[in-house]
Amino acid sequence: MKRLWFILMLLLAIFIPQEPTQAASTSSQVVIVNTATNKLAFYENGSLVREFSVGTGKSSTPTPSGKFTIVNKITNRPYYTRGIRGGAPNNPLGDRWMGLNINGTAGDTYAIHGNNNESSVGKWITGGCIRMHNADIHWLYDRLNTGATVLIKRAQTSYEAIASSYGVTLSSSAPVVSTPISNGSGTGRTMVSLNVRTSPSITATRITTLLQNTTVTIYETRNGWYRVTANGISGWVSADYVRIL
Missing domain, CATH: 2.40.440.10 (L,D-transpeptidase catalytic domain-like)
Known part of the structure; x- marks a missing residue:
């Protein structure tokens, strides 16, 4: 039970923006x-x-x-x-x-x-x-x-x-979703590790860990990448580097 869980469960629950119940204008x-x-x-x-x-x-x-x-x-x-x-x-x-x-x-x-x-x-x-x-x-x-x-x-x-x-403005800085993460255990242990890159196209990485109840704000999604801010860190996160510990 302490083995790593892959990204799918986390993305479905947290990272993928929830669909509205009514169609937008x-x-x-x-x-x-x-x-x-x-x-x-x-x-x-x-x-x-x-x-x-x-x-x-x-x-x-x-x-x-x-x-x-x-x-x-x-x-x-x-x-x-x-x-x-x-x-x-x-x-x-x-x-x-x-x-x-x-x-x-x-x-x-x-x-x-x-x-x-x-x-x-x-x-x-x-x-x-x-x-x-x-x-x-x-x-x-x-x-x-x-x-x-x-x-x-x-x-x-x-x-x-x-x-x-074409005269159309996109507010790309507007958050898609902002969601607190919690593992429900109440222990306060580190639960998520994020490999945050400055761009999806480069190999250099830096690692940060998130504690339970950390708020992750998703600003953009692109080909399985997520532009996020969390714990004062901003950057792109790949699904390959998000896991539950």
């Missing part, structure tokens, strides 16, 4: 797609909630850049071009479609949608649409409202910079 939701990195970020109330890998347009049919809106949401949309029924295993749209008003279209040409080939996600392969893993599109479809803003750009820069280029 559309004005609070922003999706940013970077076609240079094939990443999609979902922001709510100015804070990053989740980031996903996506497939985007190939060189001959690139995904258009610009500021757009989710104008419809369709479950099991048929693939009319080839007469494939909605929800069929061979439907390249998957079973979720969120239409965009790109180039004056009415959500019937460009979309964020699923796929029938999971290995295609992450590649520049589509006719201009944004393709997601089916599990990911299900998650996003259930949370994203029609009217939400979608920003698309090819850039080697941050999501915040992309948003700013």
